[in-house]
Amino acid sequence: MARKTVQLVVAAISVVVAGEGTARRWDDVNLHPQHLPFFFNSNPTLADECHQDPNCPYKVHLRRGVCWGYETNCTSDQAYSYPSCPGDSRGWVQTKEEQIRTFYEQGDFGYVQQHRQELRMYCHPEQKGDSSLECSDHLRFCRGRNLFLDLRRLPQRRDPVHYSIDVLQPGEIGGHCRLDREKLQKQCDMISALQSWGPELRNFARLEEKIIRRSPHCDVWVDKPAYIMKLDATVNMYHHFCDFFNLYASQHVNNTDEWAFSTDNQILVWQTIPHYSNFAPAFDAFTKNPVWNLSRVSGKRVCFREVVFPLLPRMIFGLFYNTPLIWGCESSGLFHAFSGHLLHRLGVPQRTTGDGRVHITLLSRATKHRRILNQDQLISALQKDKTYVVQKAEYTHQQDLRLQFAQDQWTDVFVAMHGAGLTHLLFLPDWAVVFELYNCGDPNCYNDLARLRGIKYITWEDKYKLTPEDEGHHPDLGAHEKFTNYYFDEGEFTRLVGEAAKHVRSHHAWQNLQSTSDTTHKHTEL
Incomplete structure (x- = not known):
């Protein structure tokens, strides 16, 4: 990808996101x-x-x-x-x-x-201070002003709200604006928890009174720009970072003024269960305020001055997951920008020095399945080559996410079995290679993600040079490649890593890095 080169000033930068009447800093x-x-x-x-x-x-x-x-x-x-x-x-x-x-x-x-081109107004403001609602096709992205949510029934709900499509009833979301109900209902054609905002917005109603700070419809007034998010599986890095990527893409869809990338906002997660995740620090890239869930406002009528309903993680023909990606292409600027944005906001320094050696990180799995049974043998074989720096990474749910990303920045070749840990490829340097040691019969998932990120992808080539522990035991489907562990041929493994290292050394960005060589940089095993 040809990316614009612009003069950079390495300084703390920011978007003004102060409240109304606050001086811009x-x-x-x-x-x-x-x-x-x-x-x-x-x-x-x-x-x-x-x-x-x-x-x-x-x-x-x-x-x-x-x-x-x-x-x-x-x-x-x-x-x-x-x-x-x-x-x-x-x-x-x-x-x-x-x-x-x-x-x-x-x-x-x-x-x-x-x-952005699909955005249509479905509830039209007619006077100053009126509400508004506009959405892209199928209500996959929406934004509004002066809207309200009536959550007074929520405390009586027996089931927790999680992947739920029945949270609201007619009239429990709305605003004071001219509603084109027929057009709105026609867009409610994807009624599924993580595919659209249809399950919620099909209940949109026009109110006779304006939604303002002191409105009788508002027990809670949210003055900061708000994002309401429906999350995918938060314990899985691949699925949870689909949430964060789509939030970032939504900020671009919503980019109409200087507040688009502000961190002085309010995120409301559309579930009542607490958000416990090792990946929760990623929210710091988007907000400086505590993240709410529905339990925080249960039993209340909540009004929003500005609110965004962002793109969702499992949309039909969405991006990241369920993406129909044309063959032969690579290097999405949107994914490249997301990677840089997240690393910068989380304070993870991007690598600026080299030591002349290729840094290899092998991700060790502590799970029941897809473990590398001769892992120590493979690591020892790589360590014989003194042009390599080899690290074994054990990324657990207890380890700080920022430390994991810092290790990613010092990784030239990332080796891992098929699994969500390969999502780390999003935060590798531009010259890196991701080596999906074995794709376990799922050849496109991380290959496509690497293509979008714009880094080279390789995987195991000769199935006769790997040995499964057994046929695999899926709880419902029987024999399955993803439900067993593997031995890998040492010679074939080192050959493929050598091909990856060759690519790294030939990349102009890695070569430029060596001109600022840091031979004192040390790593500890993660």
């Missing part, structure tokens, strides 16, 4: 330095203020002539990224131009552009 901005020119270009009012303010430290990022890719009149030479499609589309399309365009619309900022 430039030092509150907190965006990745590479993203600042794109942010200011898409927010010209803020850019003008920065230009006129002698105290604004971001003037070098103004008027750079770049854009994310979804803005009106954004040309391909200005855009954050341009997809690479070196391979054949396998009959998906007829021309290379169609292939590039298809990938851009499926998995890059073109996906954001599509949702």
Whole structure:
């Protein structure tokens, strides 16, 4: 992918997200330095203020002539990224131009552009202070102003709210605006917990009174911009980071002013069970405030000045999960930006030095299935090559997520069995290789994710050089490749790692890193 190179100023950056009437503080901005020119270009009012303010430290990022890719009149030479499609589309399309365009619309900022173009108003404001509701097709993304939720029945509910589609009844969500009920109901065609906001918004009603801070309809008034999230499996890194990725993509869909990437917001998780997850620190990339769930506001009528219903993790033809990705293409700018954004917001330093050696991290599984039975033998074989630095990582639910991401940044080749831990590939350096040691009969999941992230993917090639412990025992389906453990041929393993290392050494970004060699950098086993 050809990505725009812009002059970077390594400084703390931020988007002003103060409440109404609060003075803007430039030092509150907190965006990745590479993203600042794109942010200011898409927010010209803020850019003008920065230009006129002698105290604004971001003037070098103004008027750079770049854009994310979804803005009106954004040309391909200005855009954050341009997809690479070196391979054949396998009959998906007829021309290379169609292939590039298809990938851009499926998995890059073109996906954001599509949702922005689909936005339609379903409840129209007619006077100042009225409510509003606008959504993309099938109610996959929505946003509104001055809306209310009536959760007074929630304390009497017997079952916890989790993947539930029956939380609201007619009239328990709405606002004071001209409702086009028929058009809204036609969009309620994907009634499933994590596919759309149809289960909730089919109950939308017009109120006679305006929704304002002192409205009788409001027991709780949320003045900060709010996001209501429906989460996938929070114990699984792959599925939970689908939540975070879609929240980031939704911020781009909602990017209409300088508050789009603010952390001074309120996230409300659409469930009553507590959110316990090793991956919870990822929320720090999106909000500086405590995350609520429905138990926090149960029994109350909650009103929102501004609220976003973001893209969901299991949408039909969604992105990250359930993505129909055209063959032959790679390197999504949207995924690249997500990776940098999350690392920056979490304070994880991206690697800026090298030591001339290829750093290999092997992820060790402590699960019942898909363990590497001769793991120590394979690690010892790699350690014989003194041009490698080999680490065994044991990422447990007790280990700090930031430390895991820091190790990712010092990984050139990431080796792991098929499983959610391979989601770490999203946070590897651009020159890295992910080696899915064995895909266990699921060849596309992490291959596609690596293509979207723009890093090289390899997997085991010769099934005669691996030995399963047994046939595998799925609790319902019987013999299954994912439900056993494996021995791997040492020679074939070291050969494939050697191919990965060769790719790393040939990458210009890794080569540039060696000019700032740090021979004193040490790692401890994770």
